[in-house]
Amino acid sequence: MKVHDCLVFAADSALSLVQGGQTLNVYSHGNKVFNLVRGQPVCAMFCGMGNIGRSSISSLAKNLRSQLGRSIDDGGINPAEYTIQQIAERTRNYLFERYHALPEKPAFPHSLEFFVGGYSAKSETAEVWKIVISDGEFAGPAQQFEGFDSSYVLWSGQPEALNRLLLGYSQHLPDALLAAGLEPDRLLPIMNHVRSAVGTSLVSDPMPTGDAIALADFLVGVTKQYVHFLNGADTVGGETDIATVTPHEGFRWIRRKHFYPRDLNLETDHA
Template sequence: EILNQLETVMRGSLKIDNYDVSAYIKTTYNDYFNMLIGMIVPELNNFPTQKECFWDYICNYFNLSLTNETNNYMGLFFAGYGHCDAFPKFTHIELYRVVGGKIKYRLVENYEESNNHAQIVPLAQPDVILTFCKGISNRFINYIPQKVESIINSKIDALPDTFTIDQKNALKTSLSSSKAEIASAINTTIQNDNVKPILDSVQLIPLPEMGFLAESLVNITSLKRTFAIDGNQQTVGGPTDVAVMSKGDGFVWIKRKHYFDKQMNPDYIMKIHESQ
């Protein structure tokens, strides 16, 4: 029964595409598994079929998308131009861990633009930047339609007994589309009044100003993470490096930290390295 429950859970879990380290786990940790079985539940050795099934589930467990990995991932973002590209492209991936020399990762987004359409792509902690661009947080975009639906249903339930249960249910059914209509109206207003004006500006402003905009968006995130006690304190901040990429100029630093002053004596720098 326990094995059947475990199988059900694993079948319903998300598997990482093109990633399978079960054979490596089975080869590397087979002796360790047998040792633990002997220490904790030696009776399982009397049931070789169930024991092997259990071991297979454990080995395949490492191929799944695990919460302790997805909550503590490292992000990588590659952006730029190919030799034959007139417009930029990017690839965004999340790295989880390395097992048996094989990287466990998830492709978040691939983007290849073929026109003059602009995008702002926040990474890592996007909530503040998205709130700035949209004029409202994603949390409230989802909350408002759900709250309206909840209020409508509670008002219908509170109608006097002159309304039958069938009539109340009919009212709920006829008004159920309100949630989707409100969500659509909110998103349309956000796009027209907030997002579109910013993106229209991004595709026209000079590159240095584009770098300044990107830095400012990071700074407002840093400001909130500095002063808001929300569990994410001090997770964004410090000096920010700023660079721009273009087809003509390539990669250009706008603002960059330096470990050592350019005018510092090279002999002094060498002594610092020797002391380390």
């Protein structure tokens, strides 16, 4: 979520083990949100497949963070000059190399969406970029979301609940209209009209950071409950991890899981 004062990243903790199109297991303690450059206002989050080969996306994100945090002479970013675009492109190249080094690619279908967002050095305007792997193909270079100077909510992974809540219609409505006989060239204008007529805008530019956090938490909770009551595995669930990025306070954890009791949590940067 992007408002004038901040970015908010929120994600559930469920990671699905899928083979041959079947969900074999759902793990409840996955990490999907990361401070991608320690000490800098840069955050990352992913949805989709939870691993590339034997390495979890969480481990890969931490390995990338170590690379980006090195000295400039050793391949790290320049903390005084970096841009979010540069970090997104570094992320894309890193994931590309790891994916194409696999001796055997994952079975189709599979996809990964990796979001990188934050504030470039010397900038007070947040931006969000996305890297996509879909069935073995990288969807071009990292893509920046439009709305550089405006607020918005982005969601992915299991989008049906928020499609209905925010857009006002199911993701399956376009196919249903075409199956009912709607001419294909009329689909886009009709869907745009439906969205403008029944969509719900819950976010605004001047929204305070605390309210943006509460809204992000609510939206993840809606998705978790919606998926829970559907037939099938709870592929969205577990605890909700939330982080904010602001131009003044930088990256801050709002809520996150711990691997052990909080009274033993002597170190703070394991996630």
